[in-house]
Amino acid sequence: MADLANYIVHLPSDRDAMLTSMGLGSIDDLFTAIPKDLRFSRALDVPAAMSEWALDAHLRALADRNATTRTHLSFLGGGMYDHHVPAVVDAIASRGEFLTAYTPYQPEMSQGLLQALAEYQQAIGAITGLPVVNSSSYDGATALADAAWVGRQALAMKAGSGATPVVIAAATLWPQHREVLGTYMYGRGVDLADLPCEAESGRVDLAALERLLAASSPAVVLVQSPNRFGVIEHVAKISEVCRRHGAITAVSWNPLLSGLLQVPGEQGADIVCGEGQPLGIPLCAGGPTLGFLACRKDLRRHMPGRLVGKVADIYGNPAYALVHEDREQHVAREKATSNICSNQALCSVRAAIYLSLLGDTGLRRLARIIAAKTQFLADALTRIPGVRRACGAPVFNEFLVTVPRSTETLARLLDGGILGGLDGATLGRPGTILVAVTETKTRAELERMAAAFAKAVA
């Protein structure tokens, strides 16, 4: 008898018994609907089945060809960061009851998953300061594109058939986020206007924002904080300008910033979105991560994606369920707020666990530790001759420095086992480096970076 292939459960005798029970002689009898001339007549040209140990060895060999934040000292950021992930997050998120479940369409069988997602929505509501949270968008970039469409649809409904709302995007969004936004708006047929930043501070140019809003029809304004230079935007001032012009303010926000600052919803943001990777999600070469999205209550009808809420069971007792599904693709079809179906649910569960482990106390402490380490390294690097801060405004977890021969500097650091940061050329600022710091870096490592940096610059 031939060996069973991996993950095949039927013995040949099982197949025979099943076919016989149906009055069939061969498995081929089930495929008669496929026209003969369309059938694939050879074996697939993929590698022969591997044993578990051969597969392991192959995957380890591939993994070993990558540098990581464990083999190298890394100061790379740019929207994703080398944060510590508590073991609890992995332990719970790898439980099969969560990992191998599907979307909780059957509330009676999925109360645990639904509640975990409800607690995710609650926690994101707390750190954004906005009441309606979806669970979830794909990543920070698509959440930003979602935010733009939520705002635009809300304005379009308010304006009626009159002026077409415009989307204004800060020039200091992550370049990848700006590109994804561009692709989504290309699909929707929406034009984007650019909001410049001040050269000196690195912040959004408020005077330019005034001029843009005065000249335009109703607008959604998208800003990011900290922005692509690591600079924290003054969300309260931006949203004040927007409010005066009847514009909607959407902010892409590093969730850890809520450990230090008034939450963006309280600063006047109407929509808050962001990359959720800092919330207990490993880097994993960029995905899967999490896009979080929160908005004001009156914008809920435009929200994309799943919403978990409370309903009543047949005895009137509260239960969790997916709610307000009339916005979603399986009900509204071409009129849906988005096409999203599969989302990042497991990453949302991770974020819920992570934020539960932090609490308000832990979040404050973590944000301060990161800020202190960032300040320490920024001070050390700017003591090096020729190295200075490129932007004047306050930063949180990363900063841009002007460096003679930046590309060469990074190459030399890499030779010494250090991923020194992002080349500013990719951010539209050649001659600079964006250096990110997380809580995982020790003083000795920060000092090693400073010493290596001084050598590399020289």
Place this chain on the structure above:
Amino acid sequence: MKPTLIESSRPGAGGAWVRDGEFPADAEPDLGDLPRRVTSLALPEVAEVEVVRHFTQLSSRSHGVDNGAYPLGSCTMKYNPKRHDANANLPGFRHVHPLQPESTIQGVLALLHALARHIAELTGVDEVCLQPAAGAHGELTGLLIIKKHFEKLAAKGGEKRDILLIADSAHGTNPSSASMAGFTCRIVATDASGLMDLDALARALEGGGIAGLMLTNPSTLGLFESNIARIAAMVHAKGGLLYYDGANLNALMGLVRPGDMGFDVVHINTHKTLSTPHGGGGPGAGPVGVKRFLAEHFPKPVVRLDAQGHFSLDDGMRDSIGRMKSHLGHIGVLIRAYCYILSMGPDGLREASQDAVLNANYLQHHLRGILPPAFDKHCMHECLLSGRSLPITPYSFAKRLIDLGIHPPTLVGAGCVYFPKHLHNSMLIEPTETESKASLDAIIAAFNEVNREACADSEFVNAAPHTGSTRKVPEGSKALDPRG
């Protein structure tokens, strides 16, 4: 309903693990004129053990493939190998930063390059991109590629094409993706045999402006679209392109390929066909394959291999639709998909699809006494059964299955499927190939048991489930909490 964790909060009890001997957290950073937070945030303040117990208890109120049968039609809830999870979590993948120099991520790029080749072979296309985050994201990517293609032709004097044909049985994601890509949808009816109505298709193709047709094959009704070659010829004759929604590819691996059927653009759902875990709704991945003439429109960046064996990321493509996602895609998911293909091999993949079809037909055959097939012929990997002769509604019937440890099949309005009006009473059952004969027999016995109960005491079944943490939630329930 279990209290939320925040109800156990004791201020100051949270985040004990956040400490740093070298950088104490007592100093306020200098943040200039930025508004500081003075109030505390509504997050749980509890000890680690309380978090572990809370979420472990929540997990016990959830049901996954690891717990039991999950014959949810259209979702392909097959077993997700633990080995593949372990490989995706290797430190050499888990701790890679997406913006590292190319020379430091050669292992990731090599894996993606090989996976793209394997998926191209599996689906019969020329080129595959792995960036899309999910099936629907793949649809949007594929449709933007079609949009870009016709815009480029239009710039050279070609016809403006912005109409997309969609089957009335299509997944809800099809029309909503079309709308996000700026297309106008035109719906094509299904005929009495459950296949696309060719006369309706011919009428829908009249008048020009046709960008293409989106089709799932096997369809959402569980049937192979036998006229596919003719359909492809009709659409191509009008200058349109054929889009393959790969949600149901699990019926076809190694047996027939979308590219060979005439499809120009194909997406697949790795969390269905390639056995990556669904994660309670995600993350998935939605690779998109195309015939060669469309590859210039792929999202940026694309993995390239040079003659020296060095992999690089090309983001300079002039006619790209642009980026669809922050970085390279769901690498952690794609690693599992890659492992699945290598674990199965060519014969294993084909056998998996054959068994998926065998299992669905086995259920269809042995349930026909209580749930006759909506279309009286062999199904593919899922069967659409009519609930018209049940003594109770399919909704109530399905809820009683929960007491018996079986996840209900897909019903109208629940999830990503949508059936034409006359099929509103139907159930879509997809057992997948990883249910053994014993498990299928148990499913059949459970369905029969519920039917007997419903005949004897419909009130009892109508009030089910009777076990578990929550009683029946009525169909179409509205949210109690205005915050939603």
